Every structure is written in C-alpha cells, then in structure tokens.
Amino acid sequence: MDKKQQLEENLEAIGMRLEEGKITSDELEMSGISDADLYEMRDNGIITVDSDKNVALTSKGQGEFNTLIRRHRLAERLMSDILNIGGESMEKHACEFEHILSTDITESICTLLGHPTTCPHGKAIPPGGCCSNRRRELEPLILPLDSLSAGEGGKILYISTRDHYRLDKLTSIGLMPGTIVKVHQKQPALVVLFDETTLSMDTEIARDIYVRKLKN
Ligand SMILES: [Zn+2]
Ligand SMILES: [Zn+2]
Ligand SMILES: [Zn+2]
Known part of the structure; x- marks a missing residue:
C-alpha cells in the first residue's frame, strides 16, 4: 500500500x-x-x-472522509446488488475501489444504483452531486419502487429503512429481496401486485424499496 x-x-x-x-x-x-x-x-x-x-x-478532513466513504459504500452496494459479492471479499474490494474511483465514475455508479442512501450494512452514504441533480443521461439499473410507472415491474434488491418495525412488516407480507413486484396503478394511490397479493402502499414506503427494473 x-x-x-x-x-x-x-x-x-x-x-x-x-x-x-x-x-x-x-x-x-x-x-x-x-x-x-x-x-x-x-x-x-x-x-x-x-x-x-x-x-x-476538521471541515477539510470531514469533506475528504465523505468522499472516501461514499466511494467505499457505493462499491459495497455495487458488489452486493449487482455482482452478488458479499462478506469479507466485498469489504476488501470496497477498500481498494475507494482509492481509485474518479468523481465521474463514482457518479455513474451512484446513478446506476439509483442514488442509494445506505450501504449494505445500513450506514449512510454521503450524497454526491449526481444525487441532487438527478441527471437523466444514464438509465438507472436500480431504482426506488415509487419511480416505476404503472405497468412496470421489478425485482426487490433491498429495502433501505432503519425502521425495523416497518422492515419486519414488509417481510411478513412477502415483500423482501427477491420478490417480483409490479406497479398496478400510481393514481389516486399507489397499488402494487406481488405473488397473489394486491396492496395499496404509501409512496414514502415505496421509496425505500429498491428494485432492479424488469424488461417489459
Ligand atoms: Zn478502506
Ligand atoms: Zn458498509
Ligand atoms: Zn447519486
């Protein structure tokens, strides 16, 4: 090193x-x-x-730390959600990535992942420029459920909530990583379909459910 x-x-x-x-x-x-x-x-x-x-x-130190930890945690997301690499291997590679990713590449990864706000360990990912601008040049691979249009579907990759009660509740009705969920309608209320279930859902909850969009 x-x-x-x-x-x-x-x-x-x-x-x-x-x-x-x-x-x-x-x-x-x-x-x-x-x-x-x-x-x-x-x-x-x-x-x-x-x-x-x-x-x-110092504020300079905090800024440099945010940049580093943002790359580290985005790399973790990339590995766990797209490449299916977890555990120690994920940790080791995330630590290598953080030293080499340029700002441009970091923003591309963030955009592809749907601007995630937490890493697989539940730690916060500091937002970058891409997160506030929500630039649309890149079609995200992963996005919050509430961003899908009516008729579109996705496979749940992870649920980004620190609210354990809410997480347990979603899991108990079958909304968990791996579940295929479809947006039935968005107006007047969001209604989703999964397995044999039709569920009307708060947009706020749907925003925490990250899916990989399925091709129609
Ligand atoms: Zn590191
Ligand atoms: Zn982490
Ligand atoms: Zn972003």
Missing part, C-alpha cells in the same frame, strides 16, 4: 470511529494508527487533537 492509500485508510478508520462516537489519540494508537501519522494529519489540517486527546475531523 502506498503512502497516500495508507493516509486515506487512516482517515477512513478515524471517520468511521467518529460516526460511532468519541475517539482519543490513545485509542487510535491502540488500533494501529501511530502518533506520527496523527501528527502528520494534524499538520495537514485533516484532524484536530484537543488537550484531552480527543480527535476530531
């Missing part, structure tokens, strides 16, 4: 720890990030260390 990659891995590790709560330089040292590395990041304006040794990201 070259120097730049090592620094990026350190930033990623620190940022992910900070997503969970506080972290001190001593704790980081125990997890393998040396004092010398931390000083270098501080001198480069990436992190601050206060008198209690609490480490924080």
